[in-house]
Amino acid sequence: MIPIYDQAPTRRTPILTIGIILACFGVFLYQQTLPNDGSLNSFQAFVCEWGTVPAHTIEGPDPALDISRTSGDLTCQGVSQLHDRWTGLFTGLFLHGDWMHLLGNMLFLWIFGNNVEDRLGRLRFLPFYLGCGALASLAQAITEPSSGIPSIGASGAISAIIGAYLVLLPRSRIWSLIGFVIPLPLPAWLWGAIYFGMQFLGLSSNGLSDGGGIAYWAHIGGFIAGFLLIRIAIIGRPPPPDAVLRRPPPGFHELRR
Numbered sequence: 001m002i003p004i005y006d007q008a009p010t011r012r013t014p015i016l017t018i019g020i021i022l023a024c025f026g027v028f029l030y031q032q033t034l035p036n037d038g039s040l041n042s043f044q045a046f047v048c049e050w051g052t053v054p055a056h057t058i059e060g061p062d063p064a065l066d067i068s069r070t071s072g073d074l075t076c077q078g079v080s081q082l083h084d085r086w087t088g089l090f091t092g093l094f095l096h097g098d099w100m101h102l103l104g105n106m107l108f109l110w111i112f113g114n115n116v117e118d119r120l121g122r123l124r125f126l127p128f129y130l131g132c133g134a135l136a137s138l139a140q141a142i143t144e145p146s147s148g149i150p151s152i153g154a155s156g157a158i159s160a161i162i163g164a165y166l167v168l169l170p171r172s173r174i175w176s177l178i179g180f181v182i183p184l185p186l187p188a189w190l191w192g193a194i195y196f197g198m199q200f201l202g203l204s205s206n207g208l209s210d211g212g213g214i215a216y217w218a219h220i221g222g223f224i225a226g227f228l229l230i231r232i233a234i235i236g237r238p239p240p241p242d243a244v245l246r247r248p249p250p251g252f253h254e255l256r257r
Contacts, residue, residue, distance in 0.1 A: 001176050001194060002104075003111045004183070008172040014114035016125050021106050024154060027094045028102050048076035051150030052092040054141035057085050076148045088150075089134040089141075095152035105154045111174070112158070112165045119168050119240060120233055128164070128233050132225040133157025139221025156218035159195075160226030166192035167230050196223055 034043040053076045096102040117125040136156025141147075165172075170189040178184050186194075199219045 001178055001191070001198070003108060003174050003176050003191070005175040006111055006115065006169075006172055006188075007175075007185075008115045008169050010114050010118040012118060014117045016122055016129075017109060017113035017117050020113070020126075020129065020154075021109060024094050024096065024102060024106060028096050028099075031095070047095060047150050047152060050088060050091040051076075051095055051152040052088040052137040052141055053150045054144050054147040057088060057138070057141045058145040060085050076150055086134075089137040090130055092137055092150070092152045093130070093133045093154050093157050096154070097152060101153055105158055108158045109154060109161065112161045115169060115172075116161050116164045116230075119237070120230075121237060124233055124237075128226075128229070129157050129161065132160030132164075132222055132229060135225040136160060136218040136222030140215045140218035143217045151215050151218060153215070156215065156222035159199075159219045159222035160229075162192055162195060163223040163226030163228075164230035164233075167227055168234075192223075196220070199223070 031043055031046060034041065034046055036043050038044050056076070096105065113129075116128075120128060133154070133156050136159060137151060140151050140156070166188055170187065172188045173185040174188055174191045175183055175185050176191065199216045202214060203216045203220075
């Protein structure tokens, strides 16, 4: 179920959403310049240093840097102490493993992020995105506290944006490719419900503690965070134009008498 277009208009250019997308592309392009040999200056070292490594987040970082590959999976036995244990919760949101991982996440961010930014405003959108993304990363870390496998990608934060979108625009139509071939418009509430259910389906298929290489708990935690926190985040924000237009003008009821 791939979103390709939503019917909710925006009032302004989503500068921060575009900026996050460009930042993710910039970091990924930098990653491609790094050697893939497991050295201290390698792609693996960069991911271990700046991704979310559950064991280091929950138990604290190890001053030794030991990168190894076990059964084809990147594991970080320790990370250098260039930052504290919580930094990776934020920086890992800008790292991606390959082009498909990056392009898929950025498509979802563009479809849903522009409307949430438009409703929140630019001053609130970035803290909301990063804060919910960090909570999503933490949710993943808590479910596997001894794991040395780094968690990277913007999907946890994007899940929060989807949860927020569902609250703000539940009746907006999301045009999606079903089974990669069938275009179908779905109301946002139904799209979000299917998305949320698919995360649990993925967990049940791979085991509750093993997402088969996908951070399902980050998706679930991010979605819940965005769904619950968006109402707090928009406190004090003016209502959207359509809500204003639905209000009767002064003296409307008197004129109808």
